[in-house]
Amino acid sequence: MPCTATLRRLLLGLCVLLTLPARAQTTPGATPIAATAAPKKQLQAQRITEVIKLDGVLDEAVWQQAPVATDFVQQRPNPGVPERHKTEVRVLYDDANLYVGAIMHDISPDSILREMTARDQFGNSDLFSIFLDTYHDQLNGYNFTVTPAGVQLDARYSPAGGEDFNWNAVWDARTTQRGTDWVAEMRIPYSAIRFSKAPEQLWGLNFARQRKRDNAQYFWNEVKPAVNGFVNQWGELRGIRDVQPPLRLSLTPYISGYVNHNPLNAEGTRRTTTSFNGGADIKWGINESFTLDATLVPDFGQVQSDNQVLNLSPFEVQFAENRQFFTEGTELFSKGNLFYSRRVGATPIGFYDVEAGANEKIVRNPAESQLLNATKVSGRTSKGLGVGVFNAVSREMHATIRNTETGQEREVMTQPLSNYSIAVLDQSLKNNSYVSLINTNVTRAGRTYDANVTGGLFRFNDQKNAYALDGSVVYSRRRGQGFGNDEPINDQDGYKYTVGVGKISGNFTWDLNHRIESDSYNPNDLGILFGNNNITQSASVAYRKYQPFWKVNNMAFFGQIGHSLLYKPTRYQSLYFYNGFNTTFTKSFLQIGYDLQYNAKTHDFFEPRTERLGEYFVRVPAYTDFVAFVNSDTRKQFSYGLNAGVQYYAQDGGQPGRPRRTRYSFGAYPRYRVNNHLTFRYSLDWSQNHNQIGYVNGGLSDDEPLDQPFRGQILLGRRDVSTVSNVLSVAYTFTNRMSFTLRTRHYTSTVRYQDFTTLQPGGPETPADYQRRRDNTYNAFNVDAVYSWWFAPGSQISVVWKNANSPNIQANEFTPLYFRNLTNTINTPHNNSLSVKVLYYLDYLAFRKRRA
Numbered sequence: 001m002p003c004t005a006t007l008r009r010l011l012l013g014l015c016v017l018l019t020l021p022a023r024a025q026t027t028p029g030a031t032p033i034a035a036t037a038a039p040k041k042q043l044q045a046q047r048i049t050e051v052i053k054l055d056g057v058l059d060e061a062v063w064q065q066a067p068v069a070t071d072f073v074q075q076r077p078n079p080g081v082p083e084r085h086k087t088e089v090r091v092l093y094d095d096a097n098l099y100v101g102a103i104m105h106d107i108s109p110d111s112i113l114r115e116m117t118a119r120d121q122f123g124n125s126d127l128f129s130i131f132l133d134t135y136h137d138q139l140n141g142y143n144f145t146v147t148p149a150g151v152q153l154d155a156r157y158s159p160a161g162g163e164d165f166n167w168n169a170v171w172d173a174r175t176t177q178r179g180t181d182w183v184a185e186m187r188i189p190y191s192a193i194r195f196s197k198a199p200e201q202l203w204g205l206n207f208a209r210q211r212k213r214d215n216a217q218y219f220w221n222e223v224k225p226a227v228n229g230f231v232n233q234w235g236e237l238r239g240i241r242d243v244q245p246p247l248r249l250s251l252t253p254y255i256s257g258y259v260n261h262n263p264l265n266a267e268g269t270r271r272t273t274t275s276f277n278g279g280a281d282i283k284w285g286i287n288e289s290f291t292l293d294a295t296l297v298p299d300f301g302q303v304q305s306d307n308q309v310l311n312l313s314p315f316e317v318q319f320a321e322n323r324q325f326f327t328e329g330t331e332l333f334s335k336g337n338l339f340y341s342r343r344v345g346a347t348p349i350g351f352y353d354v355e356a357g358a359n360e361k362i363v364r365n366p367a368e369s370q371l372l373n374a375t376k377v378s379g380r381t382s383k384g385l386g387v388g389v390f391n392a393v394s395r396e397m398h399a400t401i402r403n404t405e406t407g408q409e410r411e412v413m414t415q416p417l418s419n420y421s422i423a424v425l426d427q428s429l430k431n432n433s434y435v436s437l438i439n440t441n442v443t444r445a446g447r448t449y450d451a452n453v454t455g456g457l458f459r460f461n462d463q464k465n466a467y468a469l470d471g472s473v474v475y476s477r478r479r480g481q482g483f484g485n486d487e488p489i490n491d492q493d494g495y496k497y498t499v500g501v502g503k504i505s506g507n508f509t510w511d512l513n514h515r516i517e518s519d520s521y522n523p524n525d526l527g528i529l530f531g532n533n534n535i536t537q538s539a540s541v542a543y544r545k546y547q548p549f550w551k552v553n554n555m556a557f558f559g560q561i562g563h564s565l566l567y568k569p570t571r572y573q574s575l576y577f578y579n580g581f582n583t584t585f586t587k588s589f590l591q592i593g594y595d596l597q598y599n600a601k602t603h604d605f606f607e608p609r610t611e612r613l614g615e616y617f618v619r620v621p622a623y624t625d626f627v628a629f630v631n632s633d634t635r636k637q638f639s640y641g642l643n644a645g646v647q648y649y650a651q652d653g654g655q656p657g658r659p660r661r662t663r664y665s666f667g668a669y670p671r672y673r674v675n676n677h678l679t680f681r682y683s684l685d686w687s688q689n690h691n692q693i694g695y696v697n698g699g700l701s702d703d704e705p706l707d708q709p710f711r712g713q714i715l716l717g718r719r720d721v722s723t724v725s726n727v728l729s730v731a732y733t734f735t736n737r738m739s740f741t742l743r744t745r746h747y748t749s750t751v752r753y754q755d756f757t758t759l760q761p762g763g764p765e766t767p768a769d770y771q772r773r774r775d776n777t778y779n780a781f782n783v784d785a786v787y788s789w790w791f792a793p794g795s796q797i798s799v800v801w802k803n804a805n806s807p808n809i810q811a812n813e814f815t816p817l818y819f820r821n822l823t824n825t826i827n828t829p830h831n832n833s834l835s836v837k838v839l840y841y842l843d844y845l846a847f848r849k850r851r852a
Contacts, residue, residue, distance in 0.1 A: 035466060035506035038222035041235035043069045043205060045091040048099075052092065056174035056185045058101045066090035066101075072209060072218035077553035077584070079225055079546050083218045087128075087209045093240055096845070100144075100186040102128045104209055112182050113212040113635070114148035115676045118731070118739040119790065120165050124635055124673060125149060126212050128184045131157075131234055133204025134195035137384045137428040138232040140331075141204060142193055146173040148182045149676070150736040157231050159434055159459070161331030168328060169193075170250075170794040170841060191248045191845060196382040197288050205237035212635060215589055225546045228465050228504040229432050248285025249844035252794065254278065256299050256837040263830070277301075281325070290379030290387065295325045298371050300345070302786070302800040302835055310749035310778035312697050312721065314606045315530040318342075325374060332378050332388035332424045335436045336455045336472055339422055340528035344392045345371045348415030349448075349483045354399040364400035369415050371395075384428035392420045396445070416483075417445040420526055431461040442525040449480030449489045451525035466506065471499040476523050494521030494532065502540075510541045519568040519613065531606050533613050535570070538562035553584045566605055569614045575600040589633040597625045601650075608714045608759055609695050616714060618693060619763045621661065623649040634671075641669035655757075655765060658718070661691045681729045689721040696774055697751065706772035714759040715770065723749040737790040746822060747780040779822075781805050781830070794841025802833040 046066040053060070069089040074081040085105045092099040104126070106112055115123035129145040143163075145153040156167040169192035176183050195201060207220040221235035254277075261272045279297035286292055303322035311317050319342055321327050326341035333339045348369050356362050374392035381387075397415035402408070419442070426436040436457040443450045455474035461467070474496040478489045495518050502511025519533040540560040548554070558580040564573040582593025602620040605613045627645035647663035665687040672680045696717045700707040729743040752775050757765035783803035790796050805828055 035224075035226045036464065037227050037233050038073075038224060041069070041221045043067060043089075043091060043235065043237055044239040045093050045098075045237055046239065047241070048092045048094050052099050052185075052187070054172055054174050054185055054187050056176035056183050058103070058183055058185060062092060063090055063101050066092055069207060069220050072207070072220050073222040075217050075219050075223050075225065077215060077586070078548050080222070083209075085211070087207070087218065087220075089130075089207050089220065091237065093243065095243060096190060096246065098186075098188045098190070098240075100130050100184070100188070102184045102207070102209075104128060104182050104184070106180050106182070106211070108180055109177065111180075111211075111213050112148050112177060114177075115673065115679075116149045116733040116736060117147075117151050118733055118741070118788065119151065119736075120153050120168070121151070122153070123147070123151070123679075124212060125151070125210075126182065127153075127208075127210045129208040130186065130188075131204070131206040131208070131231075132193060132237070133231050133234055134193050134201075135380055135382060135384065136202050136204050136236075137380070138204060138229075138234075138432060139384075139428050139434065140380060140386075141231045141234070142169075144169075144171060144173075144186060144188055145208075146175060146184050146186060148175055148177060150175045152736070156329070156331060158331035161334055163230075164331055166324070166327035166330075168324075170843070172793055189845075190243065190246050191250075191285070191843070194285075194289060194291065194379060195245060197245060198382065199242060201237075201240040201243070203237040203240070204231060204234040206234035215633075215635065226506055226544070228461070228468075232432050232465070245285070245288030246845055248283060248291060250283045250794070251280055251842045252282075252839050253280040253842070254299065254837060254839045256301070256835060258301060258833060258835045261832045286377070286379075289381050290377060291329075292375065292377045293325070293329065294373065294375040295371075296373050298323075298325060298374065299837070301833070302798060302837055304743070304784050305745075305782040305802060305804060307725075307745065307747070308780040308782075309747060310697075310723070310751070312694055312751070314609055314695070316528070318528055329376070329378060330390075332386050332426055333376070333390050333422050333438075335424055335426060335438050336457050336474065338438055338440050338453055338455055338474065338523055338527045339390075340526065343442075343524075343526050343528075344374065344420050345369050345394055348397045350412075350414035351399075353484055354401070354412055354414060356401050359405050360401050360403055362399060363402045363409070365414065366397055366399075369394040369397050369418070380426075380428075386424070386426035386428070388422070388424035388426075390420075390422040394418045394420075416448060419443045422526070429460070431463055432465055433460045434458070440523070440526040444483075447481065448483040449478055451522075452477045453523045453525075453527065461504070464505075466503060467501070468504045469499075469501050471497065473497045474521070474523070476521050478522060478525070491520040491522045494518045496521050496532075507545060508541070508543050510539070513538050513540075516567060533567045533605075534573070535565040535567050536562065548586055551586055553586050553589075555581075555583045557581055566603075566614060571605075571614060572603060573605065574602040589635070591631040592629070594626065594628045596627075599623050599625070603763065607695055609699075610714070615761045616759055617763050618695075618716065618759065619652070619654050620693075621650040621652050623647050623661070627665070637673050639671050641667070643667045654763060659691045661689075661693070663687065663689045663692075677733050679731050681727075681731075683725070683727045685723075685725040687721075687723045689719075691754070692719050692721055693717070694719065696753075696756070697776070698774070704772060706770070710758065710768065710770060715768065716757050716759050716765060717753045717774065718755050718757075719751050719753045721749065721751050723747075738788070740787045741785070743782075743784045745780070745782045748777065748822070750777045751775060779805075792841065794839075794843075796837075796839045798837050800833075800835050800837075802835075803830050805830045 044067045048062050070086055072083040072087050087104050089102045113125050115125045117123040125147040127145050127147045129143055131141055131143050133141040139159055141157040143155040152173055154169050155163055155165045157163055171188045171192050173186045209218045223233045256277045258275045263271055277299045282294045284292045300323045306319045309317060321341045345368055347367055354362060354365050372393045372395050376390040378388040396417045398411040399414050401410050421441045424438045426434060428434050438455050440453045453476045455472055457472040459470040476494045478492050481488050498515040500511055500513040503509050514537045517532040517534045521532040523529055538560055543557045545555040560578040563575050566573055576597055576599045578597045580595045584591045601622045603617040604620055605617045607618040608616040610616050625647045627643055629643035631641045632639045645665040649661035651660055652658045668684045670682050693716055696715045700711055725747045727745045731741045733739040756768040756770040758768045759765055785801040787799040
């Protein structure tokens with residue numbers, strides 16, 4: 001088609017034009033940002049012997065005697081500009097704590113924004129942060145943040161995890177507002193961080209301040225956005241002498257109670273049940289470097305419900321991890337993306353194979369494996385060697401099947417006793433570089449298979465932190481037979497390797513990447529992989545202008561070209577060109593941008609769902625995908641985000657007369673902040689696929705007479721798929737330690753088939769006179785209401801109500817009408833759960849102090 005050729009030429013031209021801004025440089029009179037780190041500032045900490053009262057006042061005389069860190073430098077929106085409204089920070093220490101006192105000067109009291117939020121939640125608020133690199137390896141660090149409303153945030157930094165706000169420590173802070181200033185006073189116990197036994201400590205140090213009124217962020221030691229890395233751009237804290245890492249030992253016992261009502265429970269079983277649980281989390285500092293975290297008989301029943309979706313793809317859905325034990329302090333275990341924590345305590349491997357015989361029914365089949373315990377040991381030595389060991393054990397799981405005539409019950413094993421383990425070694429090197437070794441292992445009791453994956457990773461940066469070489473080599477090994485059968489595992493040995501090189505600092509950056517995953521590579525027992533048997537390579541370029549010019553604060557262009565082959569047999573899969581752009585306007589802070597991608601004709605070898613790849617593939621015509629977005633200023637009482645997209649396909653040359661495929665999408669994300677305590681958020685995601693070609697969801701069944709003529713063939717359908725997701729959330733924060741949130745989600749996806757074909761080797765499709773109606777509608781409805789009160793440091797009471805159902809309407813009951821689906825979903829039986837959980841933090845050091 002002429003229009004397709006024009007689009008192809010346009011996209012190629014855009015990719016070439018991406019390099020032009022790199023040669024254009026900045027406008028006359030502007031100061032370009034150097035791609036070298038700023039000189040490192042130093043601050044002396046002062047030892048104290050008197051008691052500091054944590055009240056946010058800084059009225060003790062010793063505060064005035066300590067050296068002052070000031071003269072912060074703006075990082076955004078205008079990098080390199082000195083702050084006009086001064087910040088003054090002092091650091092004190094004693095044998096047990098680090099104290100930080102900060103005074104943030106401003107213009108007027110109403111210039112200090114102070115929205116109240118739950119812990120670890122950024123709001124429309126100013127903030128102050130201290131950053132500590134206690135081993136001074138310039139790769140790993142801590143962040144302790146407080147807002148004028150006293151809301152605390154904390155995070156860890158690492159090459160693998162980036163900025164991780166899932167990490168939580170027990171520390172305290174108080175804030176006050178005095179005229180045009182606000183004051184923050186922090187107490188960070190040494191038990192909250194890790195450091196060496198050196199007589200004199202040398203720590204990486206930085207401070208940050210955010211003035212939300214101007215959407216501006218400042219750092220004490222300048223952080224240049226054009227320089228690769230963050231921790232490596234911090235200054236230094238000196239003067240901490242003769243402090244010993246304390247015995248870090250704490251116990252957090254819990255008790256919880258549940259009332260569950262499930263109207264869908266099998267006849268003859270209780271619809272309303274109660275349960276009581278108890279367990280504990282243990283933290284033990286083995287030495288100054290390493291910490292053991294263990295959870296005994298864990299209870300994850302209060303975590304946020306998963307966002308269930310209708311999955312028409314050949315790959316599994318990846319869900320977010322909401323269990324705190326698996327999100328906190330796991331940066332070492334995330335190396336190489338070989339650990340997908342949802343595998344631990346996941347659906348039993350034999351869950352879907354449970355079948356009831358004649359005169360039988362399934363009365364119980366748990367969808368989650370129960371964890372008996374989980375333990376992780378992690379830390380980093382003074383020489384920069386990070387060591388991590390993780391282990392978890394899940395109990396044997398069974399389904400219960402009842403004879404409807406005799407009432408006798410029998411049990412069917414769905415999961416054997418299983419052990420999950422990970423071991424990691426991660427050596428920090430000079431110039432923000434590292435080498436790592438990671439091993440994951442799953443061992444199951446009885447006659448089934450075990451799995452083992454071993455990977456090596458590296459990243460080497462040059463001395464100027466301008467260029468980098470990185471890569472990995474991973475070997476997967478599985479041994480044994482399938483669960484519940486005698487068939488040996490057929491993907492016993494596999495491998496993956498990646499290698500990349502690129503320019504990582506400066507306004508203009510680029511990278512080249514190459515990856516191979518063998519046809520038998522399989523890390524999925526403890527990791528996640530969306531299809532192996534691939535050879536992929538890509539080249540990317542980017543140009544970012546960080547300083548304001550014209551009417552915008554910044555600008556970024558991105559471009560990439562990628563190509564993919566099937567590994568075995570080696571055959572073409574795909575070729576694409578991508579271009580993206582975004583910018584933020586100076587006065588309104590309105591952000592706009594787009595993503596534009598052209599995909600050449602694609603051969604999809606995974607959609608046919610055949611065991612051996614290469615013979616069958618679904619032909620996907622060339623298409624152009626365009627998405628534009630706009631985000632308003634989040635400082636406003638009402639703010640929003642919008643996006644809209646279209647995919648436009650070329651005519652399907654393999655099937656003359658077939659209607660052209662299209663896809664449209666739209667997203668809206670408004671937010672209304674009533675006051676500093678109450679906020680409403682809403683999100684709408686809508687998409688409409690026309691004439692999509694895909695494997696008929698659900699496959700063919702031996703029990704369906706209309707399926708019998710097509711058994712042994714690959715049945716494809718041309719279908720329209722409409723998906724709508726609505727999420728409404730309300731958050732009311734009473735104090736900086738007490739909050740209530742309500743989240744309601746309704747998701748519906750409807751599939752309507754137009755006609756069917758059978759797929760032939762090499763891609764041709766043959767029209768099929770298939771008569772069984774396969775239209776369906778999937779709904780998911782969830783309500784999560786959470787009241788949380790942190791009544792003491794590390795101690796919490798939470799009350800959670802959950803309401804959920806997910807009807808899947810098939811064939812003649814299917815309806816494409818959204819509001820009818822919503823009504824049907826609301827009117828069908830729901831599973832309800834009300835729970836109360838109490839955590840109490842017990843610190844050995846505090847207990848010993850009271851005893852003394």
